[in-house]
Amino acid sequence: MSIEEKFNKEMLELYQTVGKTTGYWANYYLRSVRKNGGLAHAKKALSKKNDAQEGFKKLIEVGRPDLSIEATVLKERYKKLFSNDELKEAQRRIDTVPEYAWRKPMNANNNFFGEINNENLYIEGSIKKVVVNKYERNIEARKKCLEKHGYKCKVCKMSFEDTYGEIGKEFIHVHHIKPLAGIAKEYKLNPEKDLIPVCPNCHAMLHTYDPPLSVEELQNKLREKVNKLLERNI
Ligand SMILES: [Zn+2]
Ligand SMILES: [Zn+2]
Known part of the structure; x- marks a missing residue:
């Protein structure tokens, strides 16, 4: 399995894990990942710099920012799939998460x-x-x-x-x-x-x-x- 395929798989698994552990079933996310692939979806999510990032906010609310696209993108094994700007944006968002919000x-x-x-x-x-x-x-x-x-x-x-x-x-x-x-x-x-x-x-x-x-x-x-x-x- 290539790194991109592994990333896609992990993005699909995120949907399940988030749903099961927080009761938040992000159906729009699932449709988009299925349709465009996990990598394209992540890149798109990271390009919207000032967007509301509803999913990210929701995950902070339920105490699981570790299950976000941003946290997944920043995993060492996936970094090479992303540009420096994309990684910077992911890190910028992660840095906004208050300490108490991490599991x-x-x-x-x-x-x-x-x-x-x-x-x-x-x-x-x-x-x-x-x-x-x-x-x-x-x-x-x-x-x-x-x-x-x-x-x-x-x-x-x-x-x-x-x-x-x-x-x-x-x-x-x-x-x-x-x-x-x-x-x-x-x-x-x-x-x-x-x-x-x-x-x-x-x-x-x-x-x-x-x-x-x-x-x-x-x-x-x-x-x-x-x-x-x-x-x-x-
Ligand atoms: Zn209990
Ligand atoms: Zn028991």
Whole structure:
């Protein structure tokens, strides 16, 4: 596969990854990449110097500028596909992204979301960052989510009742999958779509990043580990 083909493939994968991890399905982007190819689309996007760059802004809002065209263009392996001006423009845009907007690993020792007396919000500069997601604590929303999805962890499929018997009955955490940074004030929670049951282990692991990992990302990590263990046993 040539570098250009690899780039095109990665641009198509971006559509899927962004959709799955942020709920933002950029259909215009997909149509254009399919029609013109990823490289042509990226070059076009970089040529509009003063344009609104809606997609880029949206990705900053949801805390995933790392999934932008700009960040992809600047990957070492793709740089030779672009002119100096194009690279400069991509870098200029990346430089406008505030520090807090990048997805970052959470300090494990500050990751107290499972503890009951934790505050819902803390303030970082003027930006409200939600550490303990209030939607995950809402009793009614939680009930609706569990009626729909049951009590098995969506990531590892573990059930507390199957594992621990009677005492594990109806025990599970719920996790809010929408990135909070991108949520508007008037956001209305859909408990069946936006909340999922997860075991506390997987819940903690989802929150090792902010915005959190997606179910699929965590399952991939789990699979890698399980596959390695299986290989060793053969
Ligand atoms: Zn789990
Ligand atoms: Zn959560």
